[in-house]
Amino acid sequence: MLVACGGAEESPAPKTPQAPVVAAPPPAPAPTVEAPKEEAKPKESFAELQQKTLKGVIEATNAHDAKKLAGLYAEGGIVKIAGAPADASGREAIAQSYQKLFDAFKDYTTAPSRVFVKGDVAIVEWAFNGTHTGDLWGIKASEKKVGAQGVDVMLFTPEGQIKEHHVYYDGGTILSQIGLSKQKARAIPALASSPQTVTSNAAAEETKNVEAMNAMGAAMDAKKEADWLAAMSDTVEWDDMTEAQTSKGKPEAKKFFKAMTTGFPDAKTTVAHAWGIGDYVILESSWTGTHKGAFFGIPATKKSVTAKSIEIAQFKDGKLVKGWSYSNGADFMQQLGVLPKPGGDAKAAPAADKKAAPAGDAKAAPAADKKAAPAADKKAAPTGDAKAAPKK
Structure with missing residues (x-):
């Protein structure tokens, strides 16, 4: 249809279309920052656990912390002291024995001088100093300065705890130092500032040296003097800790044999x-x-005796050049009836004419006069550990 000449209605102007409304996108989430992961600590090796325990024994002993010491032992741990009538079995008994040591020597201090390590075994040579300030094997405080050397043999669990602990020292040395024995006492030893450590290298020479040492013991038992002496160097020295002097040379060794x-x-x-x-x-x-x-x-007593000891022997070119032996001379003399048992007559006993000499394996015999031996309650202290006397 045409629209002409006025008269018709005007068409409205077209409207401008509106742009569609677009919703704004939601804000992006903030990035998650992960906390840094802690690196897993490397698992301690058996050697590290063993060394930690040895160090702990020394520290706890010098701190007189019997409970902490007992905690370094396995639940069924046991302490055996050469010459003592009873062992300390279990942590409670071990703690009690250490406490008796600390009660007897209020200033008890110890330090290791040598540490020998082979597999799960550590052998610690130590010394202690102290003042006799409390009851010791039934003996009242003398307030005298004392000190001795000893050896601990410690066997460890895979977790680094002590499962068995053997202690060797001469109770007679302490008795001489407090005036209950006329045996000449060894000098109070100085404490080492740091120990010498010797670790097994599993070399063939180690096996050969053990065979040589065992052969010496067999020669002593068989009464073959020539074979026994042949295993030693001409300048051999042997330090028996039950004696005040060191044996030097084959002539003195021959006298001992x-x-x-x-x-x-x-x-x-x-x-x-x-x-x-x-x-x-x-x-x-x-x-x-x-x-x-x-x-x-000492005239024959016809009595049977049993003596426990430990020897440390040094070899060079297949020959014994130096040795150290640790045993309880007081216990030995008590078995012979020469000295009273612990808690008996505390009078000073006369010294016998006993000299030390290298012991093949029948060892150097304990001094003839050591006095009352440590009582069952005397306990040992580890590692250089507390020890000796009451005990390492």
Whole structure:
């Protein structure tokens, strides 16, 4: 249809279309920042656990912390002291024995001088200093300064706890120092600032040295003097901790051989453990015999004795050059009836004429006069550990 000449209605102007409204997108989430992950600590090796325990024993001993010391032992741990009538078995008993040590020596201080390590075994040579300020094996405080050397043998669990602990020291040394024995006392030892550590290298020489040491013991038992002496260097030295002096040279060794085989002609040695560690052999053993002849001035008593000891022997070119032996001379003399048992008569006993000499494996006999031996309650302290006297 056409629209012409006025008269028709006007068409409205077209409207401008509106742009569609677009919703704004939601804001992006903030990035998540992860907290840094802690790196897993490397698992401690057995050697590290073992060293930590050895260090802990020394620290807890010098802090007189019996409970902490007991915690370094396995739940069924046991402490065995050479010459003591009873062992300390279990943490509670171990803590009690350490506490008795600290009660007897209020200023008890110890330090290791040498540490020998082979597998799960650590052998610690130590010394202690202290003042006799409390009851010791039934002996009232003397307020005298004392000190001795000893050895601990510690066997460890895979977790680094002590499962078995053997202690060797001479109770007679302490008795001499407090005036209850006329035996000449060893000087109070100085404490080492840091220990020498010897670790097994599993070399063939270690095995050969152990064989040589065992052969010496067999020669002593068989009364073969020439074979026994042949294993030693001409300048051999042997330091028996039950004696005040060190034995030097083969002539003195020969004197010991004669005294031992005459006094105890039926003596036999049983080796419990023999470890070759570097140039050293460490022998833990016991020997039994009947006192049938004079022994360093002591007439035959016809009594049977058993002595436990530990020897540290140093070899060079297949020969014994130096040795150290630790045993409880007081216990030995008590078995012979020469000294009273702990808690008995505390009078000073006369010293016998006993000299030290290198012991093959029947060991150097304990001093003839050591006094009352440590009582069952005397306990040992680890590692250089507390020890000696009441005990490492």
